[in-house]
Amino acid sequence: MSEKQVVHCGSHGPRRRAYVCRHVAHGSGLGFVTPDEPGDNLHGWCSACERVRRACGGWDDESEAHAQIVLICDLCFEAARKRNSY
Ligand SMILES: [Zn+2]
Numbered sequence: 641m642s643e644k645q646v647v648h649c650g651s652h653g654p655r656r657r658a659y660v661c662r663h664v665a666h667g668s669g670l671g672f673v674t675p676d677e678p679g680d681n682l683h684g685w686c687s688a689c690e691r692v693r694r695a696c697g698g699w700d701d702e703s704e705a706h707a708q709i710v711l712i713c714d715l716c717f718e719a720a721r722k723r724n725s726y
């Protein structure tokens with residue numbers, strides 16, 4: 641794992657990077673959407689962000705402004721997924 645892929649999590653120390661919208665990072669029960677084709681990085685966002693993303697036809701300035709993607713670690717990502725999945 642290269643240093644570029646590492647995030648230093650306040651709870652978990654050096655871990656793999658993951659990106660989520662600000663809603664699922666702190667909320668729960670908001671839905672949890674992941675990309676159809678997962679890339680190298682972990683990504684997840686809530687149902688509301690998915691509605692905006694679809695309305696915008698994908699990620700653009702408007703949908704990204706709504707999501708306000710934050711960087712977290714892979715363990716926090718899994719915790720967010722569990723908290724927010726229906
Ligand atoms: Zn969201």
Ligand SMILES: [Zn+2]
Nearest residue numbers: 649652713716
């Ligand atoms: Zn973490």
